[in-house]
Amino acid sequence: MKNSQKVAVVTGGNRGIGLEICRQLAQKGLLVILTSRDQGSGLAACEELQKEELPVRYHVLDVDHAASIENLALFMEKEFGRCDVLVNNAGIFPDVDDPNQKGGSSIFKVRVETINKAMTTNVYGPFFLSQALVPLMKKNNYGRIVNMSSGLGQLSEMGGGYPAYRFSKTGINALTRMLNAELEGDAPTSNILVNSMCPGWVKTRMGGADAPRSVEEGADTAVWLATLPDKGPRGGFFRDRKSIPW
Ligand code: NAP
Numbered sequence: 001m002k003n004s005q006k007v008a009v010v011t012g013g014n015r016g017i018g019l020e021i022c023r024q025l026a027q028k029g030l031l032v033i034l035t036s037r038d039q040g041s042g043l044a045a046c047e048e049l050q051k052e053e054l055p056v057r058y059h060v061l062d063v064d065h066a067a068s069i070e071n072l073a074l075f076m077e078k079e080f081g082r083c084d085v086l087v088n089n090a091g092i093f094p095d096v097d098d099p100n101q102k103g104g105s106s107i108f109k110v111r112v113e114t115i116n117k118a119m120t121t122n123v124y125g126p127f128f129l130s131q132a133l134v135p136l137m138k139k140n141n142y143g144r145i146v147n148m149s150s151g152l153g154q155l156s157e158m159g160g161g162y163p164a165y166r167f168s169k170t171g172i173n174a175l176t177r178m179l180n181a182e183l184e185g186d187a188p189t190s191n192i193l194v195n196s197m198c199p200g201w202v203k204t205r206m207g208g209a210d211a212p213r214s215v216e217e218g219a220d221t222a223v224w225l226a227t228l229p230d231k232g233p234r235g236g237f238f239r240d241r242k243s244i245p246w
Helices: 016-027 039-051 066-079 112-139 163-185 215-226
Strands: 007-010 031-036 056-060 085-088 143-148 192-197 237-239
Touching (some): 007 016, 007 066, 016 039, 039 056, 066 112, 085 112, 112 192, 163 192, 192 215, 215 237
Parallel strands (some): 031 056, 085 143, 143 192
16 A cells, blocks of 8 residues: 555445445545445455455445444554545435335334434444544544435425435434534644535435436545545535535
8 A cells, every 4th residue: 555545434335336436436546445234245346346456455344333333443543544535325224114104104104213223324323433533534634524415315305205214314414514513623724524415316226226327426426525625615415516405
């Protein structure tokens, strides 16, 4: 590893948009730590990218578990002494597995367990990972955090249905704003940029076969935000590299 090479952690890198983010970041020359909760599919994805001669390494990470997050942070510190990019991509859509919502998804039917599940993976995971990795970013006064949100979390467009997922994606947007507010207040001017994004409706296991967008299109804004220049946008919400309302 060259000393100047930036190191990026991507969660949920074994498939879908996360795998494509790993590919595109590595194509840009970053050393990518592809992480997944399932070691088998994560290692296979990592090997796929290594066969393309891309700089990618693997580490297991289940964002639901504090010990797993701590383990990853220790690995980053010991192995590289740095963490330049964190892409909080891993996510679930548990409304579809909620037996109470089988006849139609609704805030009036959702089980609290379903909301807890969504919050644990989609909000608390990114939250604890940020707590664990921002100190490493502060060491070099450089960091880019990309929080994978969704249009379903937009307050300005809030509709009914999918309450657990919607709560969690509004929650990760709040996390973006809070992280940015505290980092922006740091002196000297902090070069740690935190942003939220929506990838659009993308053909993945979550998005389904009818989705109009490819993973390449879904990953594009994440890669752009992960490699923003100094003084780039911070504390914003983006789709297709353009600012969108909260
Ligand atoms: P996907 O194909 O279902 O992939 C989800 C990824 O998250 C998988 O790698 C999955 O790992 C991982 N994951 C789930 N729980 C995890 C945990 N506890 N720890 C670590 N990894 C975990 O979905 P996708 O479409 O690529 O979604 C990626 C992100 O984009 C999500 O945050 C999603 O909410 C967001 N998004 C997607 C769309 C869309 O249309 N696809 C639209 C808006 C936003 P396993 O393989 O182990 O399950």
